[in-house]
Amino acid sequence: MANLRFGAVEEAFKKRPLEVKTPTERPEQFYGKYVFNRARMYKYLPVDVYQKLIDVIDNGSRLDRSIADAVAQGMKKWAEEHGATHYTHWFQPLTEGTAEKHDAFVEHDGKGGMIEEFSGKLLVQQEPDASSFPNGGIRNTFEARGYSAWDPTSPVFIIEDTLCIPTIFISYTGEALDYKAPLLKSLHAVNVAATKVCQYFYQDVKQVHTNLGWEQEYFLIDEDLYFARPDLMLTGRTLMGHDSAKNQQMDDHYFGTIPERVQAFMKDLEIQALELGIPCKTRHNEVAPGQFELAPIFEECNLAVDHNMLLMSLMKKVAHKHSFRVLLHEKPFDGVNGSGKHNNWSLNTDTGILLHAAGKTLNDNLRFVVFIVETLMAVYKHNGLLKASVMSATNDHRLGANEAPPAIISSFLGKQISDLLEHIEKADKENIFSLTGKTGLQMDIPEIPELLIDNTDRNRTSPFAFTGNRFEFRAVGSEANCASAMIVLNTAVAEALERFSERVDALVAKGEDLTSAIIDIIREDIKTCKPIHFDGNGYSDSWKEEAKKRGLDCESSCPKCFDRYLDEDSIKMFESMNVMKRNELEARNEVKWETYTKKIQIEARVMGDLAMNHIIPVATHYQSQLAKNVQNMVNIFGDVEGKQLSERNIKIIREIAERTNIIETGVEELVNARKQANKIESQREKAIAYHDTIAPKMEAIRYQIDKLELVVSDELWTLPKYRELLFIR
Ligand code: ADP
Ligand code: MG
Numbered sequence: 228m229a230n231l232r233f234g235a236v237e238e239a240f241k242k243r244p245l246e247v248k249t250p251t252e253r254p255e256q257f258y259g260k261y262v263f264n265r266a267r268m269y270k271y272l273p274v275d276v277y278q279k280l281i282d283v284i285d286n287g288s289r290l291d292r293s294i295a296d297a298v299a300q301g302m303k304k305w306a307e308e309h310g311a312t313h314y315t316h317w318f319q320p321l322t323e324g325t326a327e328k329h330d331a332f333v334e335h336d337g338k339g340g341m342i343e344e345f346s347g348k349l350l351v352q353q354e355p356d357a358s359s360f361p362n363g364g365i366r367n368t369f370e371a372r373g374y375s376a377w378d379p380t381s382p383v384f385i386i387e388d389t390l391c392i393p394t395i396f397i398s399y400t401g402e403a404l405d406y407k408a409p410l411l412k413s414l415h416a417v418n419v420a421a422t423k424v425c426q427y428f429y430q431d432v433k434q435v436h437t438n439l440g441w442e443q444e445y446f447l448i449d450e451d452l453y454f455a456r457p458d459l460m461l462t463g464r465t466l467m468g469h470d471s472a473k474n475q476q477m478d479d480h481y482f483g484t485i486p487e488r489v490q491a492f493m494k495d496l497e498i499q500a501l502e503l504g505i506p507c508k509t510r511h512n513e514v515a516p517g518q519f520e521l522a523p524i525f526e527e528c529n530l531a532v533d534h535n536m537l538l539m540s541l542m543k544k545v546a547h548k549h550s551f552r553v554l555l556h557e558k559p560f561d562g563v564n565g566s567g568k569h570n571n572w573s574l575n576t577d578t579g580i581l582l583h584a585a586g587k588t589l590n591d592n593l594r595f596v597v598f599i600v601e602t603l604m605a606v607y608k609h610n611g612l613l614k615a616s617v618m619s620a621t622n623d624h625r626l627g628a629n630e631a632p633p634a635i636i637s638s639f640l641g642k643q644i645s646d647l648l649e650h651i652e653k654a655d656k657e658n659i660f661s662l663t664g665k666t667g668l669q670m671d672i673p674e675i676p677e678l679l680i681d682n683t684d685r686n687r688t689s690p691f692a693f694t695g696n697r698f699e700f701r702a703v704g705s706e707a708n709c710a711s712a713m714i715v716l717n718t719a720v721a722e723a724l725e726r727f728s729e730r731v732d733a734l735v736a737k738g739e740d741l742t743s744a745i746i747d748i749i750r751e752d753i754k755t756c757k758p759i760h761f762d763g764n765g766y767s768d769s770w771k772e773e774a775k776k777r778g779l780d781c782e783s784s785c786p787k788c789f790d791r792y793l794d795e796d797s798i799k800m801f802e803s804m805n806v807m808k809r810n811e812l813e814a815r816n817e818v819k820w821e822t823y824t825k826k827i828q829i830e831a832r833v834m835g836d837l838a839m840n841h842i843i844p845v846a847t848h849y850q851s852q853l854a855k856n857v858q859n860m861v862n863i864f865g866d867v868e869g870k871q872l873s874e875r876n877i878k879i880i881r882e883i884a885e886r887t888n889i890i891e892t893g894v895e896e897l898v899n900a901r902k903q904a905n906k907i908e909s910q911r912e913k914a915i916a917y918h919d920t921i922a923p924k925m926e927a928i929r930y931q932i933d934k935l936e937l938v939v940s941d942e943l944w945t946l947p948k949y950r951e952l953l954f955i956r
Contacts, residue, residue, distance in 0.1 A: 231455045232947050239449040239955045244491040245549050250498060259504040261309065261385040263302055271301035283379050286434075287415070290379060295347025302383055303332065303345040306390040314345060314390040316353050316375040319406045320360040321818045323706055325536050326396075328355050329389050350392060351377050361822070363814030365402050372399040378407060381533045384503055393533055402811045406710035407529070409807050413717035414528055416804040420724035421574055421582065424601075427731070427741060428594040434577040437717060438697070440525025441535050442509075444566035444705050445542065446517050446554040447489055449955055452947045453552040458837060459952075462830045463556035463621070463706075466837065466925065469933040470562040471950035475515050485512055488956050489519065492549040496521070499541055505534045515563035516953040525571060528717070532710045535568075539706070551956070555706035558624030560949060565625045566705035567632075570712055573697035574598065574720075584696035593745060596651065600752050601727050602698060603638055605719035606691055607759035609800065610636040611780030611791040613691075614702065616715040619819075620826035622704035623785040632690035632701045634783045635774045637761035639689030645762060651746075652753040688765035718806045725804075727752070786914035789819045820910035827917040831901055834925050835894045841945050842932050843887050849939045850883040879938050886931045893928040900924060 250257055269277055276297040282288045306314070315327040330349075336342040353375050360373065375394035383392045396405035403409050414437050421435035453459050458466040485493065497507045500523075509522040521538070525531065539555060546553040558565035574582040582598040585591065606613060614636050618626060626634040640648070690702040703712050727748060734744035758777035763770060775781050782788050791797060792812050801807040807815075853876045861869030870877065904916035936944060 230943070230945055232945050232951075235449075235451040235455040235947060236951055236955065238451040239951075242449065242488060242550055244487040245495070247491050247495045247498070249494075254501055257498070258501050258506070260502040262504040263305055263383045264504065267305055268301070271305045273297055276301075280379060290351070290377075292347065292351065295351050297347070299345045299347045299350040302350070302390060303343075306385055307332075307343070309385050310388060311385050311390045312388045314349070314392065316355065316377075316394040317391040318375050318394045318396040319536060319708055319710065320396055320404060321363075321406070321815065322361060322822075323708070325540060326355075326360065327389075327391065345390075353394075355396075360396075360404060361818040362398065362404050363817035363821075365398050365400075365404065365810070365814040373397065373404055374399070378411065378529070380411075380527075381530055382504070384537075386503075402814065403807065406532070406708045406714070409714045409811075410529060410532060410710040410717075412806045413714045413721065413804070416721035416806060417574065417717045417724075420721040420728070421598075422576075423728050424597060424724050425576055425580075425582070425594070427728075427745065428590050429576065429578065429580065432576045432578055432580075435574050435582070436577070437528040437713075438525045438571075438573045438575060439528040439531035439709065439713060440522065440571035440697075441531060441703075441709055442520055442522040442569040442571070443535065443538065444513055444518060444520045444568065446515070446556075446559050446566065447492065447519060447546060447551045447956065448517060448554060448559075448952055450547065450550045450552050452952055452955065455945075455947050456952070458830075458833050459552075459554070459559070461833050462826075463554060464559045464624075464830075465561070465949070465952070466830060466834050467842075467929050467932040467936075468560070468946070468949045468952075469936040471516075471948070471953055473950070474563045474953065485510070485519075486956050488549060488551070492545060492551055493519070493521070495549065496542060496545045499545060500538055503534075503537060503541070505538055513564065513566075515560070517956065518564065518566065525573075528572075528713055532708065532713065535709050557619075557622045557704045557706065560953065562949075563953070567622075567625060567701060568703040568705055568707065568709060570700040570703050570709055571694070571697050572700060572713070572716060581696050583693075583698065593742070596647070596749060597727070597745060599640075599644065599693070600648070600749050600756065601723040602720055603756040603759055604727075604752050605716070605723040606636065606638055607756040608723070609715065609719040609791075609797065610759060611782065611788070612794070612797050613700075613712070613715050613719070614780060614782075615788045615791040616712045617700075617702045617704060617707065618785045618788045619704055619707065620785060620823045621706060622702075625704070626702060626783070632688065633765040633770070635765070635771065635779050635781055636690050636702070636759070637765065637774065637779065638698070638759050639692040639762050640760055641693060641762065644693060645760070648753050648760075652750055689761070690765065714806065718800055718804045721804050722800050784915070784918050786820055786823055786911060786918050789816050789823075789911075789914075792816050792819075817910050820914040823914040824904075824910070824917050827921055828901065831897055831921050831925055834928060835897055837946075838890050838894050838928055838932065842935060843890060845943050845945055846883050846887050846935050846939050849943050850880050852940075853880050882938060883935065886935050890928055890931050890935075893924060893931070897921065897924045897928065 268280060272280065276294045279291055279294050280298060283290050313329040313331050315329045317325055317327050320326050332343040332345050333341045334344040354372055355375055373396055375396050378393045378395055381393040383390055385391065395403070395408040395411065397403055397408055417437055418435050422432055425432040425435060448459070456465065458464065493510050497510070500507050506524040506526065507521060508524050511520055512518070513520050523534065526534065542553045555566065557567065576582065582594065583602070585595045614626070614634065626632070690700065692699045692701065700712055700716065703709060730748045731744045734747060735741055739747070758779060761770065771781065780791070793816060798809050798812060801812060802809065857870070857873040857876050857880070860873045863869065864872060900920045904913055904921060907913040907916055936948070
């Protein structure tokens with residue numbers, strides 16, 4: 228039997244690192260080389276047009292359509308100087324990844340020839356034939372129109388020969404069919420609500436921006452080995468494979484020396500990412516063998532989301548060049564860590580104040596406490612929804628399982644902040660304030676150092692941890708669009724801040740002093756949101772019990788978690804903050820359930836094929852070899868002694884027979900269960916059936932296959948093994 232596995236291993240061994248030339252320019256010179264940034268806008272646009280565009284970007288003013296032609300002209304001129312011949316509206320539909328349809332700049336010139344043209348109309352809005360993007364029934368197929376509309380706040384960029392224009396994607400009737408449209412609305416909501424709260428403390432604040440710094444984990448696998456694993460190719464993860472004897476027990480990969488081929492890949496990736504304006508900063512080995520991480524410097528949230536999407540597609544391209552495959556699946560291998568994204572999130576004012584950082588004055592510190600507590604209020608009130616925002620069929624393997632982070636959302640604050648909140652809550656209100664001589668109003672609260680970063684010891688088990696001047700949401704999936712989590716977080720925080728200022732204003736209207744009113748509400752909220760605060764070990768069983776008692780959302784079935792989007796509290800939140808309407812939420816949930824089902828369905832099919840076409844034939848082949856050997860032994864030594872001497876082989880023959888029987892029955896049951904589930908009309912019920920009946924059946928089959936891998940001769944085994952996938956590079 229020709230063995231693809233050995234061929235692949237041999238090829239993989241031969242590979243050497245590609246040489247990546249270090250650019251002659253310094254990063255500050257090639258950073259953003261392919262981005263139409265402000266300096267280029269200034270250079271390529273008439274002054275008045277430039278000013279109007281900057282006003283749109285900075286102040287959210289309405290785009291004056293009359294400038295669109297001039298902007299398009301300038302963009303085209305710049306793009307052509309870089310050899311671009313095409314343009315595309317680049318958007319983020321409800322699938323994973325991004326979508327683009329390239330058009331050449333050419334138009335008829337009316338005289339039988341061609342001219343290169345790019346009008347403002349084409350820049351601002353397009354109607355991609357988008358009937359096959361998921362829409363959850365918002366658009367019937369006969370009304371298949373969807374519009375993509377330019378997002379001027381994220382600069383256009385060039386990839387190879389194409390000018391890419393970041394856009395939102397909405398239906399003919401205005402419903403969002405993508406991630407960017409609701410993200411922008413959520414950013415607006417947080418801006419409005421936070422600015423109002425800021426003005427209690429600082430009158431000059433006009434805007435509040437949201438920051439996002441993501442950390443991206445991923446696996447790199449040799450491409451030849453990847454191609455020898457149909458499960459990796461078709462589902463992004465290994466559906467079978469016994470543990471490698473050595474994996475991550477020794478902790479020798481984490482922060483270790485980066486292997487040479489990987490180093491070359493990273494260097495190449497970083498140069499290209501920097502050229503696209505992605506401010507890459509950190510790279511290192513992660514915990515599992517073959518696992519790595521990349522993190523840029525944080526940016527404005529919308530831009531950061533675009534950059535993460537762009538980076539993920541760039542990674543795939545660059546990996547291929549280096550004969551690697553990048554795995555963004557949250558759990559490509561059993562038994563070693565999975566991959567996630569950490570979303571570092573914070574707010575800052577247009578005057579440069581980081582709202583989740585302590586300051587020097589009493590005023591700063593009260594503001595700090597308000598933003599910490601109101602963020603906790605948001606996370607507490609919508610903890611189930613926040614979890615739903617990061618749930619997916621693939622991330623389910625991390626969140627549902629005993630892996631970082633747990634499937635219950637809670638927030639780690641660290642000792643200092645915990646003590647501080649407790650003090651504010653418990654202290655006699657009169658005592659919190661005292662008027663002292665020179666310093667004026669003094670708040671009797673423990674000192675808050677400006678730099679908390681080193682003090683908030685790193686509780687890795689917390690899904691939503693305070694880390695000094697920001698919160699770090701660690702439950703986001705490695706292949707997810709960060710926007711999903713950010714939409715919920717921003718909207719929930721906007722709502723909490725709005726409720727906060729309503730209550731403060733009501734007290735002030737009754738004649739209470741502003742600071743005193745703020746303290747009153749904060750004390751109330753510290754009590755209310757207490758159940759979300761947990762500094763202990765998030766993996767422990769006692770926490771699961773405790774969390775249930777506290778009323779936190781403990782659901783771990785992914786399709787059921789999606790229900791949280793349709794809770795009345797959630798709908799009210801999204802509608803009142805003007806982010807999404809009920810029908811949009813309903814439609815998006817249909818998409819989520821359908822996607823969940825399809826993912827498990829594909830896995831189940833691949834599992835069945837591999838079991839029947841790879842595993843059973845190989846195992847049976849080995850079994851026949853053994854049987855022949857036993858027969859030979861009997862021929863030589865006679866029945867009794869021959870069998871005695873063949874005891875071990877006979878045992879394996881039996882084991883293979885038993886296991887292959889179980890596998891075969893398992894596959895049959897799997898097929899039947901799928902047939903049953905496929906008859907279910909409701910997308911929700913179907914997804915639940917796939918979760919409850921089909922996924923566990925796959926696990927049971929896998930168990931038998933992994934045991935067979937241990938007994939069948941290595942020589943015959945056709946699928947690259949874990950040790951090969953994880954260690955050869
Ligand atoms: P780690 O959690 O691995 O120690 P780092 O401290 O390097 O990571 O930071 C992770 C990410 O957090 C980076 O993208 C960094 O730019 C970002 N970050 C730092 N400060 C903030 C902040 N105030 N708001 C949002 N992101 C931030
Ligand atoms: Mg981190």
